[in-house]
Amino acid sequence: MPVPIIADPPPFAGGKPQGQPAQQAMTRAERRELQEKQRAAKAALKGQPPQPKESSQGKQSQGTVTTAGQAKAKTPSTPSKKAFAGDIQGSKASTSKDLSLGLVGEDMPPKQLSHGLRIFSHFGQPKPVGHTVKGDIHPAIIRLGLLYSDFKICGANARCIAMLTAFKQVIQDYTTPSHSTISRHLMTHLSPQITHLVSARPMSVTMGNAIRELKLEISAIDIDVIEQDAKESLCLKIDNYIRDRIIIADEVIQELAGKKIKDGDVILTYAKSSVVEKVLLEAQEEGKKFSVIVIDSKPLLEGKILLRSLTSGPNPIPCTYALLPALPSLLTQVTMVLVGAHALFSNGAVYSRAGTAMIAMMAKTNSVPVVVCCETYKFSDGVMVDGFTRNELVPLSVTQKNSRSHDIVPALNLDNLNPLYDLTPPTYITAVVTEVGLIPPSSISSIPLALGKASL
């Protein structure tokens, strides 16, 4: 996360990137510079980071990039926005001083990974480029990228809503070039924004689905429509998407899953899912008498947030908080396991926070029903058979922020590996609660057809 400083504005500021090949060279130079810097930083691990100079450079570079972008695409960007973006970059630089010490490991390029981790390199090593801005990126997207890479916005729903909201701003601030039409050009304007977000954190299935829907809407714009009208109708479509596929879907799921909670039940949940949280709070609101076991695990310890929200209300739910190793001893008293999902694949497999598969497997062997709450917009038409082919690693910065001091610090022969997700096979799942009803995981693939869609 603190990388922006170490990552190098100077080349940008120095050489004037105008043509495409020049830019290419520049990025290569950039990379070289970056590695040198990292080496230097490693050598002077305990040394004092040259803070003030870099932070000023950060701001400076931000300025240049924006102007360059303006020159290229003639995007009208108000001064206030520029200031905003600069602000973020500035504050970033100042806050990152304290963290940069422990964070050198993150900047290791993949080739420096130890042998053991090399087989996980396809998970996408946290890239140092998360904060360098290439091309004409809207300030709202830059801001969002930072929030993503810091895990400040985390969770499939939150990320998707935040992205769509940011896109609304991008669309409002967009002007079609004179020689093109909005239906043809807007997507080329949006794709670098998407690329920037993906460089901050790999794209979630939800974001992919929403972007696909957005592309479809953009391509369907009539070329005779006035630009402002087209933009407004797009924003409306985005609002509708958020409302129909996420907000209302969650409400229906709350109702359906709430019906399965009865007096005297003990509900077990893992980590934190926004929709599970709503289901539990809603059931409590209805006066049901049940208790909750929140199982959590390192490195993110998201369960603590859920625990806080369940116990902090006017009538708190009786909760038990435990870490994953305590699962077997607690599972005997559980009547239902309720978990959220990051995505659902068409073979019925649930892609969710790492540890969910273990919970589901143990619950199955104890014949406790496992219920997954998942909106239909999280469905992916792909098939996934294990959590190894595709995954994401928790960046070291986030891990270390959560686990105070006494933690294993990566050394020469020691690396941290924290996959973010795992895959629960359909056999371990009793039911999936969606806004179209409770369905067995084996029938997932028929839902898009039932909704009258050729694809999601």
Place this chain on the structure above:
Amino acid sequence: MGDFDIYSAFQRILKNDQISTPLAAIFALTELIENSDGIDLIPLHRSSPAHSHLAGTMFELVKALNDGAEALTKQASNPISLNAGCELFIAFVTLFPHDSANFTDLKKELIRQGQNYAAEALTYRKKIAELAFGFIKDGSVILTHSYSRVVMQTLLLAHKRKRISVFVTEARPRGLGIKTAEVLTAAGVPSTVILDSAVAYVMDKVDFVLVGSEAVVESGGLVNAVGSNQIAIIARAANKPFYALAESYKFHRLFPLSQYDLPSHNSKILSFPHPLPVDIPSTINSLTKQPLPESSTSSNNEPDPIPPRITQEQISENNPDVDYTRSVLLSTSTVRIYNTDVPNDN
């Protein structure tokens, strides 16, 4: 609704032993529409003219149907298959194209369609019997559970052309299995009643298990007379196929997560009785000595508490009527008849 009592109509229809619960519910709701003359008059008496006469009355009709369904569900002992019929019919009424000239015509049309459907549904068992015929090989030994009309029809049809013999469970507490055995024996099918507790004993002699169904639920699982689940588990353990026969009107929008998630489950089922108000040793005494002759217990000079007697009624009261069989225990080919005339909510 007025003086029309839907439950008595339902009971009257159910007396015909060819009509199953969901169909009886559909017939009863059709009668409800016939007797709903009062309903469509209400908008005329309204002070404010209803701007959409048809919609208003449709709304009230559907409301009356929902109320009727609720009244039925409340009074019936086992609401699951009843609900399936009610839901099917109400979904049909709601989705029915409203292109009749006036509401009276529409109602007539609805009644006609409802009766047509129910009449046609009576032929489903024959279709199922023909479809299931292919599953039954000559010389098969079949295990069935309790009494099911569709299973009876299937077995009797199979008997016409193939040699079959049937084991049937007694199905306590109602003992409906005895009825199955009697009918089959009368038709010339060799059949034996076995105890519910002897299913595992007999399983190795059986070629496959064939049961009817109370409802087929969204998980693909089966709700049927209690005991079906344990038969399915034993069949799976012995690697014997387990087939369920279900008419399409038994498909139900329900997703039970476990046995205790069924709508028929209530707190009375499997409840523990209040302990007797005596000190514990004497309770144990009276319980353990109960099988012995009465005289031996009267050695105590204290006035004896009435020794607890457990009657068949108490047992059946504390026990479920139906249980839920998970879909994985069913063999893949549950014989189903789909019907396209009526919107099927599955």
